[in-house]
Amino acid sequence: MGACRVGLVGAGGVAQRHARVLAGFEDVELIGVTDVAPEAARALAEPYGARVFRDVEELLAAGPDAVYVCVPPFAHGPVEEAVVAAGVPMFVEKPVAADLETAERIAALVHGRGLLTGVGHHWRYLHVVEEARRLLADRPVRMVNGAWLDKVPPVAWWARRDRSGGPVVEQAAHVLDLVRLLAGEVTEVSAYADGSPPPVDGADIDSVTAATLRFASGAVGTLAAACVLTWKHRAGVEILADGLALSLGEDGLTVRDGDDERHVPVDPDDARVAVDRAFVDAVRGIGDDVRVPYAEALRTHRLALAVAESAATGRPVALPTGPAARLAGAGVTVDA
Ligand SMILES: NC(=O)c1ccc[n+]([C@@H]2O[C@H](COP(=O)([O-])OP(=O)(O)OC[C@H]3O[C@@H](n4cnc5c(N)ncnc54)[C@H](O)[C@@H]3O)[C@@H](O)[C@H]2O)c1
CATH class of the missing domain: 3.40.50.720 (NAD(P)-binding Rossmann-like Domain)
Incomplete structure (x- = not known):
């Protein structure tokens, strides 16, 4: 070529x-x-x-x-x-x-x-993601706390649920994708949202969403999404393993291991x-x-939609995992 x-x-x-x-x-x-x-x-x-x-x-x-x-x-x-x-x-x-x-x-x-x-x-191309994976290789993840706390982006479609899918699907999906990579698949989510749109023309999305996540590994986690600010406050994930705390975002990775704390900065443009x-x-x-690839993004999309569905219905939502999820991710229908 x-x-x-x-x-x-x-x-x-x-x-x-x-x-x-x-x-x-x-x-x-x-x-x-x-x-x-x-x-x-x-x-x-x-x-x-x-x-x-x-x-x-x-x-x-x-x-x-x-x-x-x-x-x-x-x-x-x-x-x-x-x-x-x-x-x-x-x-x-x-x-x-x-x-x-x-x-x-x-x-x-x-x-x-x-x-x-x-x-x-x-985000998967941030070089610190590789370092986080290395640090977690021999220490199981116990808890994951993801967040995307930001403003409403300046595109008209964003604040409309039927146009964007809402803040979790549209934006916090970056965090959920990283969460899946670092902590494995989520089997069940439970979420609440405020049902009160941000003050933007035609908005019908939630302003804030709080979710709990249960992982196949036994780990538990949370996701917070908000679009009520006028600045990008924080977007990233905190991960706890035995004796290890990682904080990972587009600006870098902070590692705390006992008394030692170090920050590895990244240039988000690199990724x-x-x-x-x-x-x-x-x-x-x-x-x-x-x-x-598309099939992998579909698994992240399913997770984000599950959070949105739980917030909308007030009921927990289970996700297919294991071989069933992989098949479904490849576009093959499964009953799980
Ligand atoms: N990966 C990232 O970091 C990142 C960053 C920004 C945006 N995004 C994503 O990219 C997508 C687009 O975001 P954006 O900020 O560029 O939005 P935008 O509104 O600035 O641009 C979208 C463009 O698509 C055009 N369009 C709409 N329907 C079309 C169609 N059927 N055929 C051809 N063009 C069509 C619109 O006219 C518009 O010019 C969103 O899903 C957003 O989440 C990803």
């Missing part, structure tokens, strides 16, 4: 970031962009000398080696169906959908086609670059480090 020819679907904030990162790779050519708002596509395409495509079909007809799907949660589905049908490797921004049905349907199509996919859970580099390398056939 010469340059890896990439097309973008969606030209908003996250697409601009991917375009910037991808354009910095010598072996990538940004061939073009499509967006339901053509002016957004034009604004993104112009600085890179990329084309504006009328729609996904026209983009696919140009023969990309890979497509980045950077649309808001509610818009997933038809775009992925077209990309999978064309057999083109696909990077999808998280969350993979606002609902479960769409995500399960796309996962089944991806599985059926054996398609190379990646999802934008870039944002690494996630794209790994995907492009996989597309080019020169790397095998896609850490969150």
